[in-house]
Amino acid sequence: MKRSVIPWLLAALLAALALALPPFAQPVQYHDFADQRACFGLPNCLDTASNLLFVLAGGGGLLFLRGAAARHAFTDLRERALYAGFFGAVALIGLASGYYHLAPDNAGLAWDRAAIMLAFMVWFAAIIGERIGRQVGLRLLPLLLLAGLASVAYWYWSETQGSGDLRFYLLMQLLPILLIPLLLWLYPPRYSGGWIIPAVIGLYLLALLLDLTDHAVFALTNGLVSGHTAKHVVAALAALMVLRYLRRRRPVFF
Numbered sequence: 001m002k003r004s005v006i007p008w009l010l011a012a013l014l015a016a017l018a019l020a021l022p023p024f025a026q027p028v029q030y031h032d033f034a035d036q037r038a039c040f041g042l043p044n045c046l047d048t049a050s051n052l053l054f055v056l057a058g059g060g061g062l063l064f065l066r067g068a069a070a071r072h073a074f075t076d077l078r079e080r081a082l083y084a085g086f087f088g089a090v091a092l093i094g095l096a097s098g099y100y101h102l103a104p105d106n107a108g109l110a111w112d113r114a115a116i117m118l119a120f121m122v123w124f125a126a127i128i129g130e131r132i133g134r135q136v137g138l139r140l141l142p143l144l145l146l147a148g149l150a151s152v153a154y155w156y157w158s159e160t161q162g163s164g165d166l167r168f169y170l171l172m173q174l175l176p177i178l179l180i181p182l183l184l185w186l187y188p189p190r191y192s193g194g195w196i197i198p199a200v201i202g203l204y205l206l207a208l209l210l211d212l213t214d215h216a217v218f219a220l221t222n223g224l225v226s227g228h229t230a231k232h233v234v235a236a237l238a239a240l241m242v243l244r245y246l247r248r249r250r251p252v253f254f
Contacts, residue, residue, distance in 0.1 A: 004132070006186060007179050014178070023158070023165035030244055031104035034218035035226035042100045048228040051098035053236035058091025059215045061243045075190070076134055082126040082141070083246060089119035090239045097232070110156040117148035117172060123242065124176040127197065130189035137161060148172045195248040198243055203238035207231045 016234025039045035064070055066083050074080045098114040100108030120188040121144040158165040181198055208215060210231040217227035 011175055011179060018167045018171040021167060023163060024167050024170070025164040026128070026155075026166055031106075031109075031229050033104065033163065033226065034215040035100075035229060040238045043103065046097050046225065047216075047232070048101040050229050050232035050236075051094040051101065053208060054094030054097065054164060054239065055091050055230060056092065057236045057239040057243070058087045058089070061087030061090065061239070061246075062241060065245065068074055069247070073191075073249055075251050078134065078138060079126065079129060082122055082129065082137070083242075085122040086119055086126065086242065087239070089115055089122060090236075092235070093119060093141055106156060106159045110152055113152045113169065114230075117152055117169075118145065119239075120173065120176055121145050121148040124180065127176075127180050130190050131183040177205070188254055191249040192252055193245050196245040196248075200238045200245070203234055203241060207235040207238065210234060 015208075033044065033047055035044070035046055039047055042048055054074070054228075062084060065080055065087065066068075070080060087245060093112070093115040096111040100112045121140065125137045125141040125144055127137075128140060151172045155164065155166055155169045180201060184194060184197060210227040212227070214227035214231075217225065
């Protein structure tokens with residue numbers, strides 16, 4: 001089987017599986033976060049304030065891209081634009097998630113998830129461009145953005161109908177997590193430092209685990225920090241790892 005077919009075959013199988021599974025509802029207690037303490041008049045203080053890390057990570061990435069050092073990280077200015085979109089979306093996550101945590105509800109969560117999808121899909125398109133080909137990544141970008149944002153819109157609409165369905169939102173998160181390592185294995189790198197890319201995915205998976213164990217982490221740390229706050233810290237660190245990848249990488253010529 002040609003290597004170019006494998007990623008798309010896996011994507012099709014995952015999409016078919018999502019369609020075959022019954023609707024997957026968001027837990028009714030999702031907005032009941034472990035740490036609901038306020039400080040300095042700020043509701044849900046640590047969960048809210050920790051989103052500043054995303055703004056700092058996104059802003060740091062944008063500043064790097066504007067500097068002279070960024071010239072060594074790209075062989076094509078269109079790739080630079082993709083990463084500008086990624087870091088802009090990371091900063092937007094901080095704003096949207098901070099807004100959501102002031103008074104958690106599904107409407108605020110929809111903005112948070114939309115920003116996450118923007119960052120995820122732009123980064124996915126950038127990796128596709130670096131491994132398969134620039135034109136492939138650029139052509140897929142609008143489709144990926146449309147699919148990612150549509151998955152959030154569908155989830156929110158399903159919640160308003162009283163039968164929430166997370167299947168397609170989870171699918172659009174799962175696709176990059178599974179396909180990016182596959183692309184790294186199947187295609188040679190065009191830039192050095194590619195080992196950082198799986199580290200980014202690993203940190204994001206850790207962030208998801210911390211989110212799932214929100215209350216357990218809060219109890220384990222005797223109320224010092226919750227799993228959800230720790231999730232923000234680790235996810236922002238993942239964005240900084242993308243910045244580190246760009247700072248350290250150089251074109252690879254064969």
